[in-house]
């Protein structure tokens with residue numbers, strides 16, 4: 001795909017066309033917690049069903065899932081401007097609203113994860129029951145991992161809306177990498193590097209997926225001419241160095257070095273830990289940068305007007321004839337000094353007529 | 358349109374109360390639930406008097422927004438907001454294309470308002486059901502339900518609805534829901550001295566607007582076109598139709614309107630499906646990695 005030119009036509013005194021939501025770092029932090037918790041539930045379920053010795057992955061995953069909900073939900077509620085009415089989120093179900101869909105995913109995931117964690121804590125038969133509940137919890141966890149991308153792309157923020165599919169894959173894969181990294185750290189701490197190795201392999205795959213999605217997303221943004229806030233400025237820097245370099249490139253290098261080690265040679269514990277920490281930090285930067293860059297793109301009238309340029313044959317050209325063929329209006333030229341000179345009204349026919357008796 | 362015969366019943370300057378079905382007298386339409394109502398704003402008739410802005414503020418008891426000077430021609434209102442539901446825009450044409458002197462009065466003026474979209478993205482985004490479709494086919498925020506999540510704000514393709522930081526709720530034009538219930542036409546339309554703002558049944562308005570465009574074309578204003586009527590700019594991307602639509606004489610961008618806005622809900626399915634597919638793929642891969650034979654427990 002090729003870069004397309006940004007909108008350079010007239011705007012209304014540079015005023016934004018669309019309005020920016022009041023979403024700040026809390027929403028980005030929620031996206032992070034939701035993804036980490038959601039994917040941790042998936043990995044925990046897989047570990048439980050794998051039939052292999054997986055250390056504490058099952059237990060830690062179950063607790064992480066609940067922790068994600070417990071940390072994430074207050075972040076969401078506190079960002080409401082009338083938080084005392086948070087329960088109205090479950091008043092109706094609106095399938096056209098990612099916020100509504102997400103409210104139910106979060107509620108379902110939170111409930112099921114709490115049951116799973118309680119079963120885990122109780123042990124015995126309760127633990128068996130927890131395993132049954134964990135399957136639907138993991139399914140909801142998959143939703144938690146990536147619906148937050150649709151929360152952003154299901155708006156008119158040009159930067160988000162230009163790339164709904166790739167953003168969902170990017171967020172989902174990042175969530176999986178975050179969860180694998182968190183679980184891997186715990187296994188390293190417990191001295192079970194063979195379990196960590198499996199988790200690092202999962203993280204590597206997820207990171208590769210995330211990287212591929214980020215490339216596609218970038219191309220799609222550029223093709224729509226709305227990539228600006230992720231190409232220049234402070235959030236572009238955070239995205240490039242924080243989310244991509246620290247969050248993807250560094251851990252990929254660490255884990256790849258360990259994976260490529262010949263069998264029999266001991267894998268480096270510090271490389272694994274370093275990789276996991278980088279993933280966890282980068283995942284947070286990714287969410288913050290994408291959220292804030294999107295807010296910025298909403299404030300840029302040129303980006304939105306570029307995003308909403310019609311495709312050929314968009315509407316019945318016979319009826320809108322006068323619009324077709326008319327180029328986007330140029331930016332207003334500054335008025336030259338000669339034009340500024342007022343007309344001389346003291347002479348000429350007008351004056352003569354006035355003087356007539 | 359002439360004077361409605363029923364107007365003869367009210368010859369006094371001071372009326373005993375609200376006239377039943379007053380809209381019949383003022384716009385020739387009786388307001389009845391189940392019909393679709395909207396605005397046709399003809400920008401070629403707008404003189405920039407801002408009577409609509411004032412009438413709206415008065416009727417809806419909206420506080421003042423911006424007390425400063427903006428430097429944007431005669432537009433010190435700047436934008437639609439939680440407290441401003443009509444906004445008269447002033448575009449100064451100084452490009453010389455019209456042969457007029459710079460600074461000579463050559464404005465495009467347009468009274469902007471909530472479009473009461475047929476497929477309203479704000480309503481489709483609202484998770485609480487606070488935004489709803491009324492019996493007059495208009496879109497209104499129920500203040501006793503809104504929890505201020507703000508998701509309608511970036512969803513509106515026209516930047517209309519906004520959260521008020523004073524009360525933490527979303528606000529926008531209600532197309533005078535209370536007046537419609539009482540048989541009155543909306544305050545802005547009633548106050549408009551040039552009938553640039555027309556209130557009525559949408560289908561009726563679209564028909565009249567079409568005639569108006571033809572008339573303008575005949576009179577040499579060949580630039581005139583409709584924005585938001587079916588199958589015109591503004592009614593694109595799944596929005597289908599704007600119940601409050603406009604007659605413009607320059608590109609939509611000049612009036613701060615998107616030429617081909619889209620319905621964000623159309624982006625949900627692609628995103629969610631792609632995301633779930635990625636999660637399914639990663640889960641299968643992780644399952645394979647977890648069950649692969651490997652090192653024994655030490």
Ligand code: SF4
Pocket residue numbers: 471472473474477478479480496512513514515516517518529
């Ligand atoms: S113009 Fe905006 S606020 Fe008005 S109905 Fe359409 S989406 Fe909602």
